[in-house]
Structures are given as structure tokens and as C-alpha cells.
Amino acid sequence: MSFRRRTRRLRLVGGLLLLVAAALAAVSGTALAHTGGLRGASSGALDVPTWLFLTTGGGVVGASFLLASFVTDRAYISSIHDWGGTLPAPGRAARAAARLGGLALLLVTVYVGFVGPVTGIRNLAILVVWVVWWGAYVASTYLVANTWPALNPFRTLAEPLPSLDLEYPARFGAWPSVVGLLALIWIEIVTPIADDPRALAALIVAYAAVSVVGSVAFGTDAWFSNVDPVSRAFRYYGQVAPIGRDESGTLRFRLPGAALTDSRLVTGRDEVAFVVALLFVTTFDGFVGTEPWSAFARTAVGLGAPPLAVYLVSYLAGFGLFYGAYVWAVRAARSYGETYLTADYLARRFAPSLLAIAAGYHLAHNLTSVLTLFPTVVSVAAAPLSPPQNPPVLASVPGWTSGLEMAFVIVGHLVAVWVAHATAYELFPGRLQAIRSQYGVTLAMVLYTMVSLWIVTEPFVEPPFL
């Protein structure tokens, strides 16, 4: 009896605290936005010292953990994650149109990439891949829904072909996709595919060839659900989105990030590594564009190290560092949470929360370039083979966009803190036990926030030696 009553009261308190948390986030978001805006407007002459700005970001994440810890009502927490409803499934015609559209876009991209202008900004292939696809489309997978399974032109190419239906070796799990993701971003960083349409088109053809060969060998389902890094990345991003399929395949809407507590998402060390890799590659991509990295790379090369080796060693070491920090956080969860659940199991359950961080960071990282190059895409797409000599570029984005970038990084982390909180309540019977289990994960998130904010605020410097 008293249990019921308390539950209702707690629910009220919980709702109130959520509101306070939202208000606090909004206020700190505005404060940060202001700072970021100032920084963008006055080109580096910032009133707030960088360390204080970064500590504020970390402090907001830490404070949001403390606020979340006030919400200890299991029923209330799970009701937030269960909120939603079903949506009508897209019809056969829509799916067919998506597949055809995806395929047509792929063919146009490759064709223009090979025969179009050689200047990156005048070539539709470069614009479609980096602005439309990598910038805007990827954002749609975590902001709206993962539509890649319907669009995926590589799958459309491979599907009609006969398959040898070899058994996909189960022990490989998701590891090939981890290697594939790290390799793809590595290629993106060290080769000129970001500006050279010919190289980009060649890479797309190679990627299509690998996908087709893999699908013929193992079957399209086995290939695209295990090996293909792009499909896996979008599947994970899609879990952040407010629209997605549940276990029975029904299309549902839900709160953004609410589906991240699903235990079916990450089921092994390989998939944990993939999630960490997804978070890491976005960070590293931004990191090589900072001045300290340039200074470091120049010093290392000055000491006689081959430039590519400097990049590769740092890349792999950085991934190791991110993975190590996460493993440390999970071990802390195990000891503070006083539990017999294995560290591996905890790593799998807490990993999806990192996806919200990765999404927030991706959005912050790509927002400006998508906005700036949007008019370029439109004018080049109007005449892909004879685009204007100097396609229009948005001269300047409003000062507050850099503030928006800060806000996206912070919001990603706030969602992650909440998801970790809700996950802990699913894992541990004790309420205080669940709170204590998050100490390590929260600290890791505070560190990730500060690193990401630092990268986003650093002015872009062309990475040396590439």
C-alpha cells in the first residue's frame, strides 16, 4: 500500500526533476552557445578561457548525472523508454522507389566522378558523397530513422546475383566491420578522396565490388548485417532515432535515444569495439584538423618518423585509448555496482549510450559544412557535367551556428547520461547500486565531452603531410 503511494509521489518528483534538468540543460546550452558564438564571431578572441569553457561542458554532463540520480523510480524510467506507438509500414512502391533512387544516385555519382570536372567543389560526386550523404544523410539516420536498408545501392546491386551461400564464420562476428570502419575513415583521412573526384569514384567502385563479391560468397543478409561497416554504422545510428523497427519488425515512434537501452543491439565484444570505433573515428577526423595535432605531427616527422606512420600509430593508439577508457569505466561499474554481472556483459549494455554521443558529435562536426555547401550542391546538381566555374557557397553562417554545434555535443552527452541511467536501472535491483554503477561511465563521458568540445572549438588547420 505504502509502496504504491510512494511510487506515485516519486513519479511526481521524477517528472519535476526532469523538467529542471531540461531547463538547466537549456540554460547551460544558451550560455555555451553564447560563448561559442562569440568565439566564432571574433575569431579566437574569447572572453572565457578555454579551460573554463571545457570544464563547463564537463560540469554540465556531471551535473546532469547528479540530476538523473534523483529519478529512482523504476516504473517511471521504463515508462519513458516504453513511450511511443506504431506507424504504418511504407508500401512496396515506396520501397522500390527508394531502391531505384539509391541506385540511380550511385550510378550518377560514379559517372560524374570519373568524367566530371576535376575540381572537388565543382564535381557532383564529391558534393553528393561528402555533403549530401556523409553530412546530411547520416544525420537523418539518427535524427529521423535509418532508411539505409531500403536505400543501400550496394545491396540493390548485389541482391539479384546468385549466392554461393557459404557459411559466414560466426567467430568473426562484427570484427570485419570494425576493421572496415577504421580502414574507411583511415582512407578518408590520408588520401585525397575528399577533393579528388576520380579517386573517390574509384573507391566507390572498389567498395561496390567488395560488397558484391562478399554478398555472392556469404549471401546479402550475412554480408550487410555482419561485415559491411556502413550498414552497421547506420543501424546503430538508427537506434538513436525517434523512428525505428521493434523486435517484431513493426515500425514505431519513440523518444530519441529511448531505444538505446535495448539489450539486443550490442551482443559481443566485437560490437562494443564497433560502437567505440564509431565514436572514435568522428573524433579523430576532427582532431587531425587542430593546431596541436599539426605541431605534434611536424615534430614527430622532424625527428625522422615517416608521416603516414605518425598518422597510423596515432590513429590506432587513439582507438586503443578510447577503448581502454571505456573498459576502465565498465570495470568501475562492476566494482562500484557490487555485482556478479561480468565486465563483458556490462560493456555490452552500456555501449549503446555512447551512440548518442557519437551522433551529437557527428552533427556538430558536419553542420557548418553542410550549411555552407548547400547552395553549391544545388547549383552543381543542376548541370553536373558543366557546372558553374565558381559555384555559390554560403558566404558565412550566422554566428550562432557554432553555438548550436556546442549544444549538439552537450545534448548528445545528456541523452547518453540518461540512457546509462536507465540501463543501470534495468541491470541492478538496488536503486543506489544502479546509481553507483554509473560513476565510471559518467567520468568517461565527462572526458569525452571535454575532448569533443575542445576539437569543435579549435580553428581548423589543414592536416600536414597529406
Added chain:
Amino acid sequence: MTEATPTATDQSRTPNEAATAATAAETAVPEGEQPHECPHCGRPFKRERYLVLHRGIDHYESLTEAEREAFFETYDAEAADIRRFRILALGALVLIYFGFLFAYAVFA
């Protein structure tokens, strides 16, 4: 610390939500420790009160009256600890807030 082989124990709440091998809670009890095992699903716990809470949360329907009573008692006892934690958390929040307020007043 030597760990026994991980064993999968089902912690799903409803029968139709049976956990598969990949998603089942995986536990490992270090050699020489006496875990408190759940008689319903076999999941081991480090402390008896965690077991009592787990039974009340996940197996409430199959509990005896005495076990339910024990659950509510433990739940209430935990509430006292939570109150203590909340006061500390509130203190930390105040500290963070004023810490930043002063930091901004001095450095910005």
C-alpha cells in the same frame, strides 16, 4: 582473482520475453565467494539485500507473503540510504553551480 566460467541466467521479466543466449545477463562468481542465488532464476548476488530486491522486482508474483514483506522492508531501508545520497548529490550540485559562478566571475 580467478573467475568461474560465466553462466547465463535469465532475468527477463515476462516469460514471453525469454532472453536468448546473446542477450541474457552473464554473471561470473569469483572462486571462494558465497553468492546469494535467486531460487527462481539462479542469478547470483553479492549481497542478500540485492537478492531480496531482485525477487521483489522480477519474481513478485511467485513470492510468499513473508518474502514480499521482506522486499518492502528492504525497499524502505534502501530509501533511507537514497535520501542520504540525494542530500550529497544536492550539495555537489550546489557546489558545481557556485563553483562555476565564481570561476566565471573571476576568469571571464
